[in-house]
Amino acid sequence: MPEYIYKASDSLGKIIEGIMSAPEEGALVSKLHSMGYIPIKISPSSAGQKLSLSMRFSSLALPFNTVSAVDLLAFTQELSTLIKAGLPLDRTLSILVDLTENEKLKKIVQEVLKDVRGGRSFSDALAQHPRVFDRLYVNMVKAGEAGGVLDLVLTRLLDFLERSQQLKSTVLNAMIYPIILVCVMAVVIVVMLLFVIPRFTMIFESMGKALPLTTQILLSVSNAVQSYWWLFLGLGVLLYILFQRWCATERGRLAWDTFKLKLPFLKTLILKIEVARLSRTLGTLINSGVPLLQSLTIVKEVINNVVISQSITDISKGAKEGKGVSGPMRAAGVFPSLAMHMIRVGEETGRLDEMLIRVADTYDMDIQNTVKRFISVLEPLLILVMSFLVAFIVLSIIWAILSINDIAL
Numbered sequence: 556m557p558e559y560i561y562k563a564s565d566s567l568g569k570i571i572e573g574i575m576s577a578p579e580e581g582a583l584v585s586k587l588h589s590m591g592y593i594p595i596k597i598s599p600s601s602a603g604q605k606l607s608l609s610m611r612f613s614s615l616a617l618p619f620n621t622v623s624a625v626d627l628l629a630f631t632q633e634l635s636t637l638i639k640a641g642l643p644l645d646r647t648l649s650i651l652v653d654l655t656e657n658e659k660l661k662k663i664v665q666e667v668l669k670d671v672r673g674g675r676s677f678s679d680a681l682a683q684h685p686r687v688f689d690r691l692y693v694n695m696v697k698a699g700e701a702g703g704v705l706d707l708v709l710t711r712l713l714d715f716l717e718r719s720q721q722l723k724s725t726v727l728n729a730m731i732y733p734i735i736l737v738c739v740m741a742v743v744i745v746v747m748l749l750f751v752i753p754r755f756t757m758i759f760e761s762m763g764k765a766l767p768l769t770t771q772i773l774l775s776v777s778n779a780v781q782s783y784w785w786l787f788l789g790l791g792v793l794l795y796i797l798f799q800r801w802c803a804t805e806r807g808r809l810a811w812d813t814f815k816l817k818l819p820f821l822k823t824l825i826l827k828i829e830v831a832r833l834s835r836t837l838g839t840l841i842n843s844g845v846p847l848l849q850s851l852t853i854v855k856e857v858i859n860n861v862v863i864s865q866s867i868t869d870i871s872k873g874a875k876e877g878k879g880v881s882g883p884m885r886a887a888g889v890f891p892s893l894a895m896h897m898i899r900v901g902e903e904t905g906r907l908d909e910m911l912i913r914v915a916d917t918y919d920m921d922i923q924n925t926v927k928r929f930i931s932v933l934e935p936l937l938i939l940v941m942s943f944l945v946a947f948i949v950l951s952i953i954w955a956i957l958s959i960n961d962i963a964l
Contacts, residue, residue, distance in 0.1 A: 559583050559599055562654065563592035593640040622687045624723070626657045628716045630664070635709035645671055663687055676700060690853045691715075691836060698844040708843045715839045722831070722919050729926045733933050740941040745780075747948050752777040755952055770955040773948060812861045816889075824925055829863045830894050831918035838911025847874055863889055880907070894918070 561583065563571050571592060577583035580597050587594045633654055637647040648668040655661040663684050670680035678697035681688040692712065699708030756774060780787070801807035816822045836857050840850035851871040858864040866887035873883025881899035884890050894914050901910025 557599060559597050561587065561594060561597045563587050563594050593637065593642070622657055622660045622663070624716070624720055626655075626660050627687065628713075628720055630655060630660060631709065631713050631716055635706070635713050638709055639706045644677055660687065677705075690856060691840065694845050694849065694853055695840065695843045698840075702844050704844075711839055711843055715835060718835065718915075718919065719832075722922065725923050726926055729930045733930060733937060736934065736937045736941065740937065740944070743941070744944055744948075747945075748777045748780045749784075752948070752952070753781065755955070767951065767954045767958060769947070769951040773951040809861050816860070816862055820929070824922070824929075825860060826863075826889070826891055827918050827922050827925065829858055829860055830890060831915045831922060832857055832859075833863075833867075834894065834898075834911045834918070835915035838908045838915060841911070842908035847880075866890075 557578075558574050558576050559580065560574055561572070575583055575586070577586060583597060584594050630651065633651055634647065637650060638644070642650070645668060648664060648671060652661060652664050652668060655664055666683070667677075667680040670683065671677055676697075678693050678700055681696060682693045685693075695708050695712050696705065699705035702708075752773060756777070802811050815825060833854055837850050837854050840853060841847060845853070848871060851867060851874060855864050855867040855871070858867060866884075866889050869887055870880060870883040873886070874880055879902050881895050881902055884898065885895050897910050897914045897917075898907070901907040904910075
């Protein structure tokens with residue numbers, strides 16, 4: 556029978572941790588309820604005799620830790636569980652202070668608890684920490700408070716965060732191997748230019764122009780890297796800083812985002828990612844009771860591409876004039892036809908929020924498949940490039956060595 560690590564709260568709000576055997580998670584939840592506990596977190600145990608590392612070493616969290624998306628997801632999951640269990644908000648937050656492992660987030664939760672006990676609404680207390688709780692998070696909580704359905708809204712918010720994190724993890728995991736290949740390629744080439752080729756320099760110095768052209772080029776590159784590596788490094792850092800500052804300007808960001816949308820493959824991928832983010836955010840907000848115009852304003856802030864973000868302004872203006880969402884979206888000339896068609900169907904059937912979530916699910920799956928296809932092409936291409944560069948270096952040296960006999964003759 557499998558074993559699970561669990562965190563639960565008793566009737567007094569005390570946190571209980573342990574390991575328990577159960578046929579499945581649902582059975583463990585029922586068992587904890589029968590014992591008078593409120594389950595907060597349950598995860599499979601690979602070693603039944605030990606608690607998870609996060610339980611054992613949570614006290615070692617550094618005070619300067621940032622609040623990551625994973626930390627926020629765990630906080631929201633625990634918050635949703637406790638609220639659905641019927642615990643009062645202040646008691647829930649006091650429990651979360653003990654549960655939160657990230658020190659920075661723990662301090663923020665303490666401040667939120669203090670504000671709530673001081674008479675502030677939960678959403679207003681969260682709004683005091685915009686770097687952790689963005690406008691999407693705050694407005695969904697505010698809508699849940701206004702409608703008396705905070706538990707339901709937190710469930711939707713949790714689903715939104717989980718799906719967003721899943722998509723991000725899928726893309727990052729797919730990029731790990733190509734990044735390793737690029738790093739290995741760079742290390743191999745630098746080692747050969749700095750340490751291997753210089754050993755042959757003294758042999759070839761007296762040969763002058765008799766060296767093959769490829770060998771002369773290789774030696775010139777090696778000498779340049781040896782003598783001016785600091786210049787190349789400094790120039791690269793300077794160009795990166797200048798590029799970042801240029802992109803930070805309104806004109807530079809617009810020009811760069813416009814350029815990315817002109818690249819064949821990148822344009823398709825960016826549009827899919829932004830449409831998925833737009834649709835899921837807008838659908839979640841509308842489904843949670845946030846007004847359409849306010850939702851569009853929030854959506855504009857979560858879009859990364861300026862060109863697409865600016866089109867949200869036109870969509871919001873059209874919606875304000877009674878034109879709906881799909882019409883102004885089509886007029887913007889940026890969004891894929893499939894998304895516009897599905898959103899139009901949602902408007903006509905009065906189920907815009909559900910259709911937006913369906914659009915997001917469709918494009919999330921499409922993004923994963925697109926990234927997998929791209930990586931399947933990129934990996935052999937990188938290996939081919941790496942092999943070509945190493946072969947060029949090795950053959951240049953071999954040709955030079957073989958040419959020594961010809962020169963002697």
